[in-house]
Amino acid sequence: MNRKARQEALRFLFEPVIEKLGYKFTPSQEDADFLLEQETLIEAATGIPYCPCQARSNNRAENMRMVCPCIPFHRRHYDAMRRCWCGLFVHKDVTDPDTLRQFPEKEHGTAAQTSHKRRN
Amino acid sequence: MKEFLPAAELAQLPEGRLSAVRPKGLPVLLLNKDGRVFALENRCAHMGCPLAAGALEGYTLECPCHAWRFDVRDGSFLDAPELRLKTYATKISGGTVFIEAEI
Amino acid sequence: MKKITIYALSTCLWCKKTKKYFEDRNIKFETVDYDKQDEAHQEAMMAEMRAANCSGSFPFLKIGAACTQGYNPEEFDKLLKLK
Numbered sequence: 001m002n003r004k005a006r007q008e009a010l011r012f013l014f015e016p017v018i019e020k021l022g023y024k025f026t027p028s029q030e031d032a033d034f035l036l037e038q039e040t041l042i043e044a045a046t047g048i049p050y051c052p053c054q055a056r057s058n059n060r061a062e063n064m065r066m067v068c069p070c071i072p073f074h075r076r077h078y079d080a081m082r083r084c085w086c087g088l089f090v091h092k093d094v095t096d097p098d099t100l101r102q103f104p105e106k107e108h109g110t111a112a113q114t115s116h117k118r119r120n
Numbered sequence: 121m122k123e124f125l126p127a128a129e130l131a132q133l134p135e136g137r138l139s140a141v142r143p144k145g146l147p148v149l150l151l152n153k154d155g156r157v158f159a160l161e162n163r164c165a166h167m168g169c170p171l172a173a174g175a176l177e178g179y180t181l182e183c184p185c186h187a188w189r190f191d192v193r194d195g196s197f198l199d200a201p202e203l204r205l206k207t208y209a210t211k212i213s214g215g216t217v218f219i220e221a222e223i
Numbered sequence: 224m225k226k227i228t229i230y231a232l233s234t235c236l237w238c239k240k241t242k243k244y245f246e247d248r249n250i251k252f253e254t255v256d257y258d259k260q261d262e263a264h265q266e267a268m269m270a271e272m273r274a275a276n277c278s279g280s281f282p283f284l285k286i287g288a289a290c291t292q293g294y295n296p297e298e299f300d301k302l303l304k305l306k
Contacts, residue, residue, distance in 0.1 A: 013167050020202040031236055038234035048186065052234035055257050055269065055279040064187040067166075072200035085280050087236060102237060102293035106276045 003044075007036040010049060014069050014089075021071050023089040026097050035088040039068055053086040077105045124211060124218035131215060133157065138181070140172035146221055148208065151176070151192055158192045159219040161206035165190075165197055171205075225287035225303060227252035230268055233259060237294040238282040244296055250303075257281065 026032050038052035054066045065073040083090040090097050125143040133152035141148050149162040169185035181190045189198040195205035208219040231238035233256045245252045272283050277292045284291050286302040
């Protein structure tokens with residue numbers, strides 16, 4: 001499957017999931033295309049469409065919390081930002097994602113303090 | 121219209137073992153546990169991975185692909201109440217397990 | 224001028240926007256792509272981020288003695304002005 005087709009496949013797979021969670025794809029088509037392209041590249045390399053803006057380790061449980069869409073595992077933080085960390089998804093009521101602020105989990109009091117282990 | 125479809129023989133569902141069946145082509149996961157037979161859609165609510173190869177602990181089923189966890193009793197996804205697996209009502213008659221599905 | 228270091232991922236949109244923010248203002252910075260480093264460097268970077276009570280999300284910035292996480296121009300401006 002070529003990259004563009006896989007991007008569309010991921011969009012098709014993620015749409016019903018994020019819709020139920022109250023999110024939608026960012027209205028910025030350029031940003032969505034870039035992020036989905038990065039995910040297809042990561043998926044081609046690792047077999048898994050990880051978030052393009054979070055670092056992986058060799059701790060599988062930690063890594064699984066970064067598989068797109070990772071909203072369920074960071075719900076309070078993302079709901080507070082009204083978008084996911086990488087910006088691929090925004091709350092349904094967001095029309096201008098540029099007005100949103102990206103802030104770290106710790107500001108929301110939900111920082112995950114987990115040990116980092118080397119990537120395989 | 122809903123109908124009870126034969127899905128498997130009860131004797132072929134060992135206690136606590138996940139079994140993939142395809143009544144009328146439907147991807148269904150059966151689990152015989154604690155005197156009940158649970159039937160769920162055999163496709164993860166995340167990316168559609170078959171769940172029969174997943175890990176079961178108690179009533180929690182973990183998808184083998186990306187570790188999404190579900191309660192086999194009602195199909196609910198443990199990390200977001202809005203997401204769930206489709207479940208099917210079951211009945212056992214004459215040693216056969218039937219699932220109730222829309223056909 | 225304060226020393227600015229940006230820890231980034233080459234796949235991260237907000238890391239690119241962060242770099243552009245400083246480029247547009249002709250503010251010099253150093254950048255390190257986490258995913259282009261060997262394991263030892265990655266471990267050191269992550270340890271530094273964890274020590275700052277941050278998760279493994281990028282971008283992560285050091286501006287002078289302070290650090291911050293995420294693309295946040297208001298925060299960048301504030302940290303640039305701090306004595």
